[in-house]
Amino acid sequence: MMQLPDIATHFEPDSQSPLKWVGMEKIALPMQVRCDQTSVNINTLMDVFVSLDTGAKGIHMSRLYLLANEALVGTELTFAQLDKVLKGIVASQQGLSQSAKLVLKFELPLNRPALKSNYSGYNAYPIELHCEHLEGKTHCKLISTITYSSTCPCSAALSRQLLSDTVEQQFADQDNIDKAQLLAWLKGPQGSVATPHSQRSFAYIEADLAGGHLPDLAHWLALFEETLATPVQTAVKREDEQAFAALNAKNLMFCEDAARRIKATLESITEVTEVTDYQFKVEHQESLHAHNAVVYDRKS
Numbered sequence: 001m002m003q004l005p006d007i008a009t010h011f012e013p014d015s016q017s018p019l020k021w022v023g024m025e026k027i028a029l030p031m032q033v034r035c036d037q038t039s040v041n042i043n044t045l046m047d048v049f050v051s052l053d054t055g056a057k058g059i060h061m062s063r064l065y066l067l068a069n070e071a072l073v074g075t076e077l078t079f080a081q082l083d084k085v086l087k088g089i090v091a092s093q094q095g096l097s098q099s100a101k102l103v104l105k106f107e108l109p110l111n112r113p114a115l116k117s118n119y120s121g122y123n124a125y126p127i128e129l130h131c132e133h134l135e136g137k138t139h140c141k142l143i144s145t146i147t148y149s150s151t152c153p154c155s156a157a158l159s160r161q162l163l164s165d166t167v168e169q170q171f172a173d174q175d176n177i178d179k180a181q182l183l184a185w186l187k188g189p190q191g192s193v194a195t196p197h198s199q200r201s202f203a204y205i206e207a208d209l210a211g212g213h214l215p216d217l218a219h220w221l222a223l224f225e226e227t228l229a230t231p232v233q234t235a236v237k238r239e240d241e242q243a244f245a246a247l248n249a250k251n252l253m254f255c256e257d258a259a260r261r262i263k264a265t266l267e268s269i270t271e272v273t274e275v276t277d278y279q280f281k282v283e284h285q286e287s288l289h290a291h292n293a294v295v296y297d298r299k300s
Contacts (some may be wrong), residue, residue: 021101022059023049027068032076033108035218041077042106048071050089050097063092068102077104077129079140079213086133104129108217112234115243121234123147125221129214139208144221146203149230149244150284153252155196162194197287198248201255203228203262206280211274227265228258255284259295270299 032039048064048240071085082102089100107124128143164171170185171177185191203224209215225231229251233244251260259282266278279298286293 019052023047044106047099047103082140094293114240116239117237148202148228151198151248159194198292201284255293
């Protein structure tokens with residue numbers, strides 16, 4: 001068989017300096033992830049990298065693809081599997097690399113029931129796993145996005161005041177307002193004197209994981225949806241939309257309020273599980289303004 005040239009072996013590098021990460025991005029991998037004790041199929045885009053030591057021309061790039069493809073396609077995503085792949089990737093470079101990194105990005109489809117009716121539908125939750133094998137140890141970071149609704153407390157108060165003032169004007173000539181008359185007036189279009197502004201909002205949560213396992217992603221996402229209390233819905237009928245409006249009224253939130261809810265939940269997690277560090281961003285995409293209201297925070 002004809003010997004093919006190996007440029008990386010026979011040519012000297014232009015410089016002797018090491019490189020932090022060399023590899024490939026957006027490799028398509030069909031995998032599975034365990035949620036609520038069942039396996040869910042996911043389509044993952046994987047980035048894979050290794051370090052490059054001083055004096056080496058380049059890495060054995062095809063080995064990264066082949067090894068990750070063989071080890072991960074169709075398998076269930078676990079910390080043990082990721083740890084094994086990262087160690088194998090370092091070994092595949094035959095001394096050229098000392099560390100490795102995997103980034104897995106996918107959307108997790110989870111079925112969500114309506115608030116009142118018997119309908120349900122799927123939400124797609126963006127998930128990222130950043131895993132590094134450094135100095136003989138593997139570390140993983142989980143990045144998740146929660147989408148929810150936020151209604152402005154200030155706007156709600158101003159709307160209530162305007163409604164109160166309008167009722168006062170409407171029935172100014174009556175010492176005692178007839179209940180049926182008032183209810184009929186409130187149910188009519190004139191009862192919508194003002195509505196508080198609300199917006200689609202996002203929580204981007206990063207958690208450093210330890211202890212050799214990944215959390216159940218369905219439970220993880222549900223925890224923060226319960227924390228915020230107003231997650232976006234899927235299938236809705238009128239009774240569901242009304243229930244959602246009631247939820248928003250019970251959970252009026254500035255971005256600071258949402259951030260403090262998330263922080264309290266993350267602090268409670270770090271006390272009982274092996275989440276060692278966290279940071280997050282809350283983003284309220286304002287309907288009143290052309291700009292967003294934002295909070296950043298991290299573990300103290």
